[in-house]
Amino acid sequence: MNNAERIRPSIDRSLWGGILMVALVVFAALLAPLLTSWDPYEQHLDRVLEPPSKEHVLGTDQFGRDVWSRLIFGGRISLQIALYAAAIATLIGCAVGTIAGLAGGWIDRIIMRIVDMLLGFPKLFILLLAIGFGYPSIWRIVVVLGLLSWMDMARILRGELQVLRELLYVKAARAQGLGLFRIIRRHILPNVVGVILVSAALLIAALLLVEASLSFLGVGVQPPIPSWGTLLNQGRQYPVVAWWLALFAGLSVVVTVIGFHLLGDGLRNRLDVHLEEGQCKIQP
Amino acid sequence: MQDSAIGKPMLEARNLSVHYRDRGTGPWSRSRGIQIAVDRLTLSISSGETMALVGRSGCGKTSLMMALLRLVKPLKGEILFRKQNLWQMGGEGLSRFRHSVQPVFQNFQASLNPQLKIATSIADGLSKRLSRHQRRERIAELLQAVDLGDRFGELYPHQLSGGQKQRVNIARALAVQPDLLLLDEPFSAQDLSIQISLMRLLLRIRKEQGVNYLLISHDLGLVRFMVDQVAVMQAGRIVEKGVTSQILQNPVTKATRELVQQSGLS
Numbered sequence: 001m002n003n004a005e006r007i008r009p010s011i012d013r014s015l016w017g018g019i020l021m022v023a024l025v026v027f028a029a030l031l032a033p034l035l036t037s038w039d040p041y042e043q044h045l046d047r048v049l050e051p052p053s054k055e056h057v058l059g060t061d062q063f064g065r066d067v068w069s070r071l072i073f074g075g076r077i078s079l080q081i082a083l084y085a086a087a088i089a090t091l092i093g094c095a096v097g098t099i100a101g102l103a104g105g106w107i108d109r110i111i112m113r114i115v116d117m118l119l120g121f122p123k124l125f126i127l128l129l130a131i132g133f134g135y136p137s138i139w140r141i142v143v144v145l146g147l148l149s150w151m152d153m154a155r156i157l158r159g160e161l162q163v164l165r166e167l168l169y170v171k172a173a174r175a176q177g178l179g180l181f182r183i184i185r186r187h188i189l190p191n192v193v194g195v196i197l198v199s200a201a202l203l204i205a206a207l208l209l210v211e212a213s214l215s216f217l218g219v220g221v222q223p224p225i226p227s228w229g230t231l232l233n234q235g236r237q238y239p240v241v242a243w244w245l246a247l248f249a250g251l252s253v254v255v256t257v258i259g260f261h262l263l264g265d266g267l268r269n270r271l272d273v274h275l276e277e278g279q280c281k282i283q284p
Numbered sequence: 285m286q287d288s289a290i291g292k293p294m295l296e297a298r299n300l301s302v303h304y305r306d307r308g309t310g311p312w313s314r315s316r317g318i319q320i321a322v323d324r325l326t327l328s329i330s331s332g333e334t335m336a337l338v339g340r341s342g343c344g345k346t347s348l349m350m351a352l353l354r355l356v357k358p359l360k361g362e363i364l365f366r367k368q369n370l371w372q373m374g375g376e377g378l379s380r381f382r383h384s385v386q387p388v389f390q391n392f393q394a395s396l397n398p399q400l401k402i403a404t405s406i407a408d409g410l411s412k413r414l415s416r417h418q419r420r421e422r423i424a425e426l427l428q429a430v431d432l433g434d435r436f437g438e439l440y441p442h443q444l445s446g447g448q449k450q451r452v453n454i455a456r457a458l459a460v461q462p463d464l465l466l467l468d469e470p471f472s473a474q475d476l477s478i479q480i481s482l483m484r485l486l487l488r489i490r491k492e493q494g495v496n497y498l499l500i501s502h503d504l505g506l507v508r509f510m511v512d513q514v515a516v517m518q519a520g521r522i523v524e525k526g527v528t529s530q531i532l533q534n535p536v537t538k539a540t541r542e543l544v545q546q547s548g549l550s
Contacts, residue, residue: 168394169405172453175353176409176460177382186408187397 015266018201021259025252029075038066040073040226049242059244061234071248074226079256081142081227082207088146089207090200093153100154101161102180112158115151123148127210132219141220145207153199160192194271201264205257212253228253293364294464294496295352295385296328300361301520302347321347323520324361329464334490334497336507336528338543339517345500346390348517349466352498353387354378386457390469392450396441402427402452403437409459426455429492430485447478451485458489468500483510505547508532516540 028035044064052059058067100111130144164170173183214220215229223230228249235246302322321344329335339345350356352363354370363370365381373381389395396405403423410419424434430451441449450470457465471479487510489495501507504514514531516524518539524531535541
């Protein structure tokens with residue numbers, strides 16, 4: 001049995017575990033209206049802080065709203081924020097990383113110093129500053145998070161490209177007269193797509209946590225809009241009396257973050273083409 | 285190649301210097317300046333001529349080749365392709381150059397993308413105007429030209445032996461129908477029988493397709509059958525140049541004498 005066969009099962013376990021967990025959360029969020037008959041905003045002041053029951057499977061909050069309904073509708077908001085912000089960060093990171101990695105020289109040096117500078121700023125402080133002024137709408141949170149999270153992606157991609165552009169087969173392609181875009185599509189993109197996907201998966205997980213932290217601190221998504229962070233914030237007030245408020249929101253965040261991490265790790269192992277002595281360890 | 289072009293300089297290096305930045309070894313070590321790989325070198329390859337560039341390892345042969353291919357920017361001097369400055373060329377001129385001058389690298393393994401089938405690697409150099417059918421025919425032709433069968437097109441590089449990989453590299457270089465091949469130690473890391481068969485192949489291609497060579501090697505004995513002229517390189521400079529037989533019989537410089545001795549021809 002060769003190496004590739006031996007490492008395959010654990011790779012797939014991690015990958016499929018991640019896919020399963022992420023799919024569970026994403027489908028629950030997507031199909032939210034079908035999974036509950038309760039309106040997440042509707043208050044029932046006669047049924048305040050009820051523990052989980054047949055009628056309210058995860059109980060109710062201090063305004064008598066159904067927690068299960070708020071959890072899955074809140075998942076929509078939390079996931080949307082993390083996904084859109086990660087998309088913005090990935091796009092900017094890829095563009096900046098590609099320019100720095102392929103151009104090299106003084107362009108690379110200037111870009112990377114700017115990236116270093118941005119990485120040096122205390123992120124939470126800027127987030128609070130940028131989001132805290134005025135009403136923090138969801139789109140504002142998405143844009144600010146996206147604009148503050150692209151630097152790692154840019155650094156990783158730039159490093160990869162610096163190695164790739166020196167590969168002899170890329171040089172041979174240049175000597176053959178292939179255009180820049182064709183070289184990127186043919187020789188570079190297949191080598192970096194794994195890195196980009198893995199980084200994006202890990203970024204989504206990180207951004208989910210940031211969103212939860214911001215909303216928990218009260219500067220993220222604003223009540224009555226449900227999100228996992230706002231649910232945690234609500235639960236903070238009744239940790240003993242109404243444990244179900246924070247527990248399920250916390251569990252959702254944990255499951256999703258672990259899911260994206262497993263997905264990222266699984267993808268990394270699956271897509272990583274080891275160029276050992278010019279050969280693919282995992283055959284194409 | 286047009287007959288009228290024979291004898292005219294095709295690729296020239298004038299006063300060419302290529303350098304590398306020496307960054308030092310540790311994270312705290314300062315840049316230690318630059319290392320000159322090619323030092324004010326002047327060389328001309330004419331149409332219809334084959335030349336060997338010989339010298340010991342580390343004398344700057346590969347750096348010179350990379351500069352001649354416009355893959356490394358020289359520090360000083362100029363490179364002329366058919367009397368035009370290579371670094372001032374753009375668009376059509378550069379495309380003409382890429383179609384006229386092709387490399388075959390020493391590291392036959394690393395010069396093929398391990399994720400691409402052989403046919404795809406070769407097809408990259410072909411004109412986009414060819415139809416799918418013409419493309420397939422041309423790939424088969426090229427594979428046959430280097431004594432590989434059609435079926436090799438469907439294989440990946442790791443399924444080929446070293447000699448076969450080098451043949452694929454030659455086929456890929458021939459795809460654009462070049463006038464000049466820059467061959468960087470094409471026989472190194474191959475066993476003797478494969479070296480001989482590759483030499484035969486290159487001689488045959490020269491005869492059939494009229495392609496000229498600049499053959500880079502450290503082994504004078506190996507290349508003497510293949511070239512009209514020999515240039516001997518030492519420490520980034522050409523120290524001796526002349527007709528092959530003359531260089532072999534009357535080596536003037538010490539570097540050339542050593543090379544002749546090493547190859548067992550003295």
